[in-house]
Amino acid sequence: MNLNHQKVFITVNPAETRKKALLFIEEKLFEEWGLQFGEPVTIMAGCRSVPVLVQPFPSPQPTLKLSYDMNQILSLPVFFDPISVSYHAEGREIKIGPFFASLMNQNPLQDGKFGEMEKFYQEMKSYCNQQGIPFYLVKLQSLQDGVVDGYLPGQDGWQTLPLPIPDVLYNRIHSRKLEESHSFKLFKTELEERSIPMFNGRFLSKHHVHELLILEDELLPNLPDTILFNEKESFFTFIKKHSVIYFKPVSGSQGRNICRLTQVAEKWKIEQSGHIQDVHFADTDEKLYETLKRFSRKQSFILQKGISLFETDQRKVDFRMLLHRNDQLEWRVSSMVARIGDPGTIVSNIAQGGLMKNGPDFLKEAFDLQDASRIYQKLVRLAKNTAQALAEKHDDSFGELGIDLALDTDTHPWIIEVNSKPSKKFQGNYETFRPSVKSIIDFMLALYRENHP
Numbered sequence: 001m002n003l004n005h006q007k008v009f010i011t012v013n014p015a016e017t018r019k020k021a022l023l024f025i026e027e028k029l030f031e032e033w034g035l036q037f038g039e040p041v042t043i044m045a046g047c048r049s050v051p052v053l054v055q056p057f058p059s060p061q062p063t064l065k066l067s068y069d070m071n072q073i074l075s076l077p078v079f080f081d082p083i084s085v086s087y088h089a090e091g092r093e094i095k096i097g098p099f100f101a102s103l104m105n106q107n108p109l110q111d112g113k114f115g116e117m118e119k120f121y122q123e124m125k126s127y128c129n130q131q132g133i134p135f136y137l138v139k140l141q142s143l144q145d146g147v148v149d150g151y152l153p154g155q156d157g158w159q160t161l162p163l164p165i166p167d168v169l170y171n172r173i174h175s176r177k178l179e180e181s182h183s184f185k186l187f188k189t190e191l192e193e194r195s196i197p198m199f200n201g202r203f204l205s206k207h208h209v210h211e212l213l214i215l216e217d218e219l220l221p222n223l224p225d226t227i228l229f230n231e232k233e234s235f236f237t238f239i240k241k242h243s244v245i246y247f248k249p250v251s252g253s254q255g256r257n258i259c260r261l262t263q264v265a266e267k268w269k270i271e272q273s274g275h276i277q278d279v280h281f282a283d284t285d286e287k288l289y290e291t292l293k294r295f296s297r298k299q300s301f302i303l304q305k306g307i308s309l310f311e312t313d314q315r316k317v318d319f320r321m322l323l324h325r326n327d328q329l330e331w332r333v334s335s336m337v338a339r340i341g342d343p344g345t346i347v348s349n350i351a352q353g354g355l356m357k358n359g360p361d362f363l364k365e366a367f368d369l370q371d372a373s374r375i376y377q378k379l380v381r382l383a384k385n386t387a388q389a390l391a392e393k394h395d396d397s398f399g400e401l402g403i404d405l406a407l408d409t410d411t412h413p414w415i416i417e418v419n420s421k422p423s424k425k426f427q428g429n430y431e432t433f434r435p436s437v438k439s440i441i442d443f444m445l446a447l448y449r450e451n452h453p
Contacts, residue, residue, distance in 0.1 A: 007082035007132040009063040010096065012071045023052040023094075024065035030056035033087045045074040045096040046164025047146045047194060064094070075147040075162045077134070084132035098448045100128055100441070101138045101150060101166035103198065105173045112157015117172070120424040123437045125153055131441065136163055140173075140183050143190045167451070168444040169198040170399070174421065176203050176251055197447045201396040204420045205250045207302050212393040213415065219389060222382055222415050225305040229296060235289055235303070239268075244306030247292060249299050259295065260306065261288065307414050310407040312366060316341040318406040319359050321383040322422055324439030325399045327446040331387040333380050334435040338362035371411075379405050382413050390418060399443040400436065 008029065023043055025035065035041070035054050042049045043066070050070050057065065064085065066076070076096070086095050102124065109115055114137075121137060128135035136150035137158065143165055150163040169191065173179055179202050191198050210226045213219050227238050229247065239245060239261070247259040258273040268282040270291060282288035292301070309316045322335045336359030359379075363372035383403045391398050402422030406414050424436075 005084050005086045005132075006062060008085040009059075009061055009082050010076065010079045010085075011063060011065050012076075012078075013065060013067050021050075021052050021070075022067060023054050023070070024057040024063075025054055026059040026061065026063040027056040029062045029064075030054070034089060039092075041092045041094055043070065043074070043094045043096070045076055046099055046166065047143075048074050048164065049093075050074060064096075075164055077152055077161060077163060079134070081129055082132055083134065097164065098133055098167040098445070099164050100133055100135045100168050100170070100444050101148075102135075103140070103169050103171045103173055104137055105139060105175050105178050108151070108158050112159075114158065116425050120434075120437070122153065123433050124441065127433050127437050127441050131445075133441070133445075134163075136166075138163075138166065138169070140178070140187050143187075143194065165194070165196065167196065168447050169196065170440060170444065171198055171200045171202075172421065172424075179203060195451060197397065197451060199397040199399040199443070199447065200420050202420065203251065204418055205300075206248060206417060207250050207300070209390065209418045210302070213386065213389055215393065216385075216389045218385060219382075219415065222413055224307055224414055224416075227303050229292065229301040229303050232289055236285055238303055239263075239285060239288070242305045244308075246304045246306055247295075248302050248304060249296075250302055251300070257299075259292070262306075307406060308409045310366075310409055310411065312340065314343045315355075317362070318404055318416060319379060320422070321359075321379065321403045321405060322436055323383055323387045323401050323403060324436060325391075325443050325446070326439065327442045329443075329446055329450075331384045331391070332439070333383055334439050336360065336376075336379070375407065375411055375413075379407075379413055382415065386415055386418065397447075399447075400440060 006029070023041070025033070035056075037055060038053050041052060041054055043052050050073050052070065062082070066074075074096070083096060084098065087093070088095065102121065104117070106114055106117070114121055125135045136152050138148050138150045141148060146165060147162045148165055149160050151158040151160050152163070173184070178184055188198070188201065207226070207228050210223065213223055225238075225242065227234055228250075229235065243263040245261040247261060249257050256273065260271045262269045262271070266283070268285075268288045270280040270282065270288070272278040280291065282291050309318065311317065317338055317340050320337050320339055321333055323331050324334050326332050338357045338359045340355040340357065342354060360372070360376055363376055366372070367375060382405060386403050387398075387401050390401070398420060400420070400422065402419035404416040404419070406416050408414065
């Protein structure tokens with residue numbers, strides 16, 4: 001299909017105009033598309049379409065002038081900037097868009113904004129704007145009517161209005177419970193029926209990720225020994241092998257509810273993240289098991305071999321690598337930060353009081369230039385291989401992953417965690433858009449092109 005995308009202004013004739021089925025096209029564009037006066041074509045936006053007759057008209061810039069009724073049927077908002085439009089001569093179709101959206105579950109705050117996600121969403125909107133792509137936010141809803149209620153930014157924050165069903169969706173739902181709900185499954189089914197791609201379709205479980213990654217021989221040397229906390233037998237076997245163990249919730253985030261178990265003489269020392277003073281002891285393996293059983297309650301936990309982490313000034317360090325698939329659908333590292341834990345804490349998460357530094361800069365401070373470069377390449381290669389392996393083996397489509405890697409005291413890299421909903425808090429001082437914004441939109445464009453060859 002030969003799609004010729006151009007940026008075109010879209011205006012609407014006032015309601016009293018009765019020429020409902022006439023689409024006026026700026027004369028140069030009309031000629032370029034090889035159209036004939038009064039020729040029937042179909043104009044499309046999202047999942048809706050209207051049969052129209054075309055007519056040229058003079059204008060200083062490429063413009064489509066729609067009737068009021070036509071605009072209502074297509075559910076188009078007011079466009080102040082030129083929008084990407086393509087003409088498909090074979091099918092005689094004029095398609096407005098693509099339309100991109102982020103799926104979320106928040107409501108705007110009192111100021112009409114989306115809290116810590118606001119800056120990120122505004123950047124997404126602005127970058128899409130530059131490409132002539134309408135961008136908005138949507139919540140879970142039925143797609144039966146062929147339109148969605150979406151949020152567009154206005155003067156008083158984000159306003160909700162009916163909009164075309166997006167051509168590509170980026171999932172930023174922040175609730176595991178909602179992602180496991182019937183309404184989410186229904187929404188995914190409706191997207192599949194309409195062949196609409198959505199990526200980062202779900203949160204990841206630490207255990208499931210581990211089970212997928214151990215299938216890759218190449219990654220085995222970088223995966224800490226990990227088991228699901230359940231039967232006593234496997235638990236006792238595991239704790240006999242390791243003197244330091246991390247006890248983590250399968251679906252946890254931000255370093256919460258993690259315990260470090262350390263064998264001290266004949267006892268087990270239990271330290272909880274976020275509570276330096278919160279230390280318990282278990283005299284026997286049996287008591288340790290019972291304590292962890294109580295602590296885990298109904299949640300699933302994993303046990304992971306403790307790594308002797310590389311430290312700076314008695315602060316544990318790990319690295320958050322943010323990866324995106326580019327327009328060639330290959331994984332690339334968009335950013336890398338070193339997370340430096342508070343002295344005495346058992347995790348290095350920023351949410352638990354850690355510091356953050358630019359990753360390559362930190363490596364240059366901690367090692368000589370040659371070693372810093374070698375370690376950086378090693379971490380980048382491992383992050384890409386991890387993302388690639390997970391994307392190939394997982395049912396869902398991923399375009400963005402946050403991968404936590406750590407170095408041990410011998411600078412050997414380890415895979416600590418993989419996150420499909422990396423934080424979007426504003427960090428950094430880039431002039432216009434953070435690298436992840438460009439990468440996500442480029443990937444959405446790649447998915448759209450793949451869907452409309």
